[in-house]
Amino acid sequence: MAVPTSVGAAVEAASARYPLAKGFRPSYGTAGFRALAELLDSTMFRCGIMMAARAIKASAITGICITASHNPAPDNGVKLVEPSGEMLCQEWETYANDLANAQTDSDLIAQVASLLAREGIAAPGGGIVMIAHDTRPSGPHLAEAAAAGVRCLGVEPQMCGLLTTPQLHWMVMSRNRGQPWAEADYCAALAGAYQQLVAGTQPLGQTLYMDCANGVGAPKMAALAQQLAGAGLAVDLRNTGEGVLNGGCGSDFLQKDRQLPANYADVPAGARCCAVDGDSDRLMYFTPLADTPGKALLFDGDRIACLSAMLLRDLISALPPGAGDVSVGIIQTAYANGAASAYIRDNLGCAVEVTPTGVKYLHEAAHHYDCGVYFEANGHGTVLFVKDFLARLEQLAGESRAAADLLALSVVINQAVGDALSGILLVEAALRRRAWGLDQWAALYTDLPSRQLKVTVADRTVITTTDAETRCASPAGLQAAIDAAVAPVPRGRAFVRPSGTEDVVRVYAEADSQEAADALAGAVAKLVHAQAGGVGPAP
Numbered sequence: 126m127a128v129p130t131s132v133g134a135a136v137e138a139a140s141a142r143y144p145l146a147k148g149f150r151p152s153y154g155t156a157g158f159r160a161l162a163e164l165l166d167s168t169m170f171r172c173g174i175m176m177a178a179r180a181i182k183a184s185a186i187t188g189i190c191i192t193a194s195h196n197p198a199p200d201n202g203v204k205l206v207e208p209s210g211e212m213l214c215q216e217w218e219t220y221a222n223d224l225a226n227a228q229t230d231s232d233l234i235a236q237v238a239s240l241l242a243r244e245g246i247a248a249p250g251g252g253i254v255m256i257a258h259d260t261r262p263s264g265p266h267l268a269e270a271a272a273a274g275v276r277c278l279g280v281e282p283q284m285c286g287l288l289t290t291p292q293l294h295w296m297v298m299s300r301n302r303g304q305p306w307a308e309a310d311y312c313a314a315l316a317g318a319y320q321q322l323v324a325g326t327q328p329l330g331q332t333l334y335m336d337c338a339n340g341v342g343a344p345k346m347a348a349l350a351q352q353l354a355g356a357g358l359a360v361d362l363r364n365t366g367e368g369v370l371n372g373g374c375g376s377d378f379l380q381k382d383r384q385l386p387a388n389y390a391d392v393p394a395g396a397r398c399c400a401v402d403g404d405s406d407r408l409m410y411f412t413p414l415a416d417t418p419g420k421a422l423l424f425d426g427d428r429i430a431c432l433s434a435m436l437l438r439d440l441i442s443a444l445p446p447g448a449g450d451v452s453v454g455i456i457q458t459a460y461a462n463g464a465a466s467a468y469i470r471d472n473l474g475c476a477v478e479v480t481p482t483g484v485k486y487l488h489e490a491a492h493h494y495d496c497g498v499y500f501e502a503n504g505h506g507t508v509l510f511v512k513d514f515l516a517r518l519e520q521l522a523g524e525s526r527a528a529a530d531l532l533a534l535s536v537v538i539n540q541a542v543g544d545a546l547s548g549i550l551l552v553e554a555a556l557r558r559r560a561w562g563l564d565q566w567a568a569l570y571t572d573l574p575s576r577q578l579k580v581t582v583a584d585r586t587v588i589t590t591t592d593a594e595t596r597c598a599s600p601a602g603l604q605a606a607i608d609a610a611v612a613p614v615p616r617g618r619a620f621v622r623p624s625g626t627e628d629v630v631r632v633y634a635e636a637d638s639q640e641a642a643d644a645l646a647g648a649v650a651k652l653v654h655a656q657a658g659g660v661g662p663a664p
């Protein structure tokens with residue numbers, strides 16, 4: 126099938142303004158495309174075309190968020206939103222790669238024609254693509270490039286300006302469901318549900334110090350906090366945009382260095398603190414340590430998952446018998462701390478599943494349960510409720526506070542994707558309902574010391590993995606060598622995998638002491654360097 130003439134002409138006319146940078150080979154990674162912002166004009170334009178096609182195909186609204194999340198400020202990238210509000214379905218990732226890598230205008234038009242033919246899209250037009258961006262200076266320009274792509278298919282781009290990634294996902298989800306979908310509706314829905322969850326409980330009484338990573342989370346949390354006035358949640362916003370995005374602050378910085386972010390010198394040891402990343406889809410809680418100034422004790426995604434599962438368990442056990450059996454599952458990746466996995470297995474009585482890295486895999490697995498809790502260790506995740514369970518809860522909500530609270534929980538916690546702002550309300554509500562401080566939360570279990578390293582190799586695709594990335598299938602011999610390095614280490618565990626967002630191989634190791642974890646990670650990094658084509662000096 127030939128591409129409709131109007132589409133071909135529109136692509137040809139517009140694409141000259143968004144040429145493929147010389148030698149640039151974009152690859153759809155763990156969460157979309159990411160690169161230096163100045164390389165991305167063509168990628169955004171082409172993603173615009175694709176998400177317009179996705180909208181036409183579904184007769185619905187799709188979304189494009191221009192962000193490079195926790196990456197440095199000069200980078201940018203794109204996250205693509207399905208009509209359901211979830212991340213782009215995996216089947217369309219191939220189109221994204223094919224379009225993004227078309228070398229000439231005629232190649233591009235041929236790729237568009239092939240997509241339209243394979244998806245049975247005969248005529249352009251219909252649908253809307255909502256486009257938002259984070260605080261990076263390159264955002265508005267790249268959003269315009271995406272909009273130009275959308276228009277080529279006769280679809281209307283709707284410019285939403287500055288939003289967190291999860292807000293855009295939520296808006297697309299709500300709008301396609303025919304529910305109130307504006308940004309103000311997001312704040313009202315989350316704040317109202319939070320108030321329901323904490324009704325009748327005492328405020329925690331201390332300020333929450335939130336590190337906004339100098340990103341979009343700052344203005345958006347400020348707006349949400351306005352709606353929470355009177356709910357007993359005092360938030361002190363730090364790193365609100367005066368410094369460099371993700372520079373010396375934010376959830377990723379904290380997780381990597383376990384060091385206090387910038388502008389926390391005056392925050393007392395033991396204070397309740399949290400940090401989000403540049404697009405506010407990751408959340409870490411932390412507290413300044415008294416005995417090692419400048420260092421933080423982390424409450425990571427694993428610990429947030431445990432707290433969420435405990436809240437779910439409390440509420441589910443208080444449901445009336447009419448609610449029937451409710452399955453709760455926790456989904457983790459290989460990066461989950463071994464102590465957290467053991468705690469869940471031994472104390473929470475939930476099913477545990479391990480998937481490859483990337484929320485698209487965790488999100489999919491979470492759908493296997495009535496309530497699926499998923500968090501990556503880095504704080505990216507949410508709690509999903511299946512429709513049928515929500516319908517049962519609605520029937521019971523009039524007579525059962527637990528049912529009403531579970532419904533409120535499903536509103537507080539973003540059902541489209543992991544959302545740091547909604548995660549904050551989840552954690553605050555869970556702590557407040559138990560009248561818990563950070564001490565009790567910390568006492569659930571003690572993290573095993575761990576270490577992550579990166580190794581640069583000539584071609585990271587030489588490393589392939591199996592068993593949810595816990596074992597290497599190639600290069601031959603590498604896994605046996607890793608096994609030999611791990612064997613003598615008490616509580617030792619290690620694995621390696623190629624990153625989906627950076628040109629590196631990631632090494633993870635944990636053991637019963639920090640020294641042992643560091644040594645094991647170092648030994649495994651050396652093996653990777655030696656056996657998988659390491660570049661530069663050995664680690």
Ligand SMILES: CC(=O)N[C@H]1[C@@H](OP(=O)(O)O)O[C@H](CO)[C@@H](O)[C@@H]1O
Nearest residue numbers: 155156483484501503624625626627
């Ligand atoms: C170890 C780690 O934290 N990996 C991160 C990172 O993916 P990599 O494929 O490891 O580069 O970025 C992803 C997207 O933000 C996130 O989902 C994932 O958890």
Ligand SMILES: [Mg+2]
Nearest residue numbers: 194195402406
């Ligand atoms: Mg992010």
